[in-house]
Amino acid sequence: MPSQDIRVVVAIDFGTTYSGFAYAHVVKPETIINDVWPRHIGQIKTNTVLQYDDKFQNVESWGFAALAKKPKRKEKNSSTKPVELFKLHLGDMPQSEKPYLPPNLDYLKAITDFFEAMETVTTRWPGLDFMTQVLFVLSVPAEFSEESKRIMRNCVYNANLISRRYSSRLQFTTEPEAAALYCMEVISENFDEFIEKTFLIVDCGGGTVDLTTRKLLSKSELGEVTVRSGDFCGGNYVDQEFINFLKTKVGTSAIDLLKENLYGQYQYLVHEFCKNVKFPFTGNIEEFETYELDIEQICPAMIQYITGPERDTMKDMEWIIEIDFEDVKNMFDKVIARIIGLIRGQLYGDKSCSTIFLVGGFSESKYLQRRIKQEFQGVKHISVPRQPIAAVMRGAVKYGINRGHIKNRVLKYNYGMNGLRTCEARDPANKMRLSGLVLYFKILAKKGTVMGLNETFSESCMPENSDQATMRFQILISKDDDVKYCEEESVKKLGEFVVELPNTHLEKPKQVDFELCFAEMEIKAYARNKYNNTEYNITCDLEF
Known part of the structure; x- marks a missing residue:
């Protein structure tokens, strides 16, 4: 709360x-x-x-x-x-x-x-x-x-x-987590039917499409089943396919110059396409009327940039470009194919999913809805909730009022720390330090782990050298399941802190306990010097 x-x-x-x-x-x-x-x-x-x-x-x-x-x-x-x-x-x-x-x-x-x-x-x-x-x-x-x-x-x-x-x-x-909380409200009248069952939320926005598979654990708690996924394949990419289509008619340079010099007209051109073609498109050829794009009316400034054979052709066509059913269908299909691929990936990870909720502004597209229902006929329910464009906002309010609704999450990365181990035959020679040890990526929590809020992962560490005065701890993540070393390209550092090791002249072991705690949308790291019980901590944004 x-x-x-x-x-x-x-x-x-x-x-x-x-x-x-x-x-x-x-x-x-x-x-x-x-x-x-x-x-x-x-x-x-x-x-x-x-x-x-x-x-x-x-x-x-x-x-x-x-x-x-x-x-x-x-x-x-x-x-x-x-x-x-x-x-x-x-x-x-x-x-x-x-x-x-x-x-x-x-x-x-x-x-x-x-x-x-x-x-x-x-x-x-x-x-x-x-x-x-x-x-x-x-x-x-x-x-x-x-x-x-x-x-x-x-x-x-x-x-x-x-x-x-x-x-x-x-x-x-x-966004998918917020949308899931909204969908939790949508099914509130039939909670008993959904308890312990999973549902997939596909949030189709303008720029991104985000997916998450959730399980209703109780009337007030949601769990996550698979790693969230997403890509840049929202509704704006249909607009980009429209622009690519125009380039075949008037030439790439004409579009590029219009965009560079008169972006207002370029923007107006796209918005007119959305209003007259993209938004009404259902994928049913009987409901479609060929759209005549009149350049002289919609985007007159572009005429000055059209040259070569394209200019001769456009003159013959009286500066009108006809956009037929197959043209529009192709613009959509290139984008929808990527969305369908994302859905397949989520359903592959959870074959028991019986419900798909489509939310976000692009989910209002009748053609997108139609294609998804055709492709996934084995899914029992495919639903577009009321006001799908507001799903994320509604769910985010619910999250802000009570973040306890989220019971667990699935880690999208491998979480770890910088560790030291004995050099092995498979290690490159340049990885061995003067101490004979190798600095490596020590995994504490693996990608795909179902992680409860405030769940912790711990490790006990010893300094590399007996006279060492400090120990540096790094919080690391990587998408690579085969990650070995801290310096690899896939490894990102979320944060670090230094633990002091006083009284270096004493021979008593200087053990330090290191702990990661996953709390809401952040990760907390703790270290305790076992010799004198001094505590250290750092808080980082959690990568989901």
């Missing part, structure tokens, strides 16, 4: 395409979804978009109000500068695949500016000190690293939502 001074829990869903927030008063935990935005009332979320001044210093508008408007033919390069998709710069993807940002705008500033704009609508309760009485819960994609969470915490702090950088008033949960 939140501390006694917390009166309101606010859950922020900072999405790639759309963002929103929900809140509840702790004493009366009824979740309320915000639907009041600047120049946009009645919608659960607003667009994750910013519009800056010419120097990209000050935000002139944000959300729906910052969307590019229908362009003029002779629009100047500096007239509109809407910025979007900046959340994807947090993800672990090649730099070449990250979305466009203006050269003089850093993604950290964009994220901070968006949180600062959100602050104007998330802290408006009269008589409430949001610096001390509001708990913020921020949901993050399953594949986000500890570094990504640290960056987001810094951005929230810089946006003045919290008064201290490492304030406990900001908590993290993963």
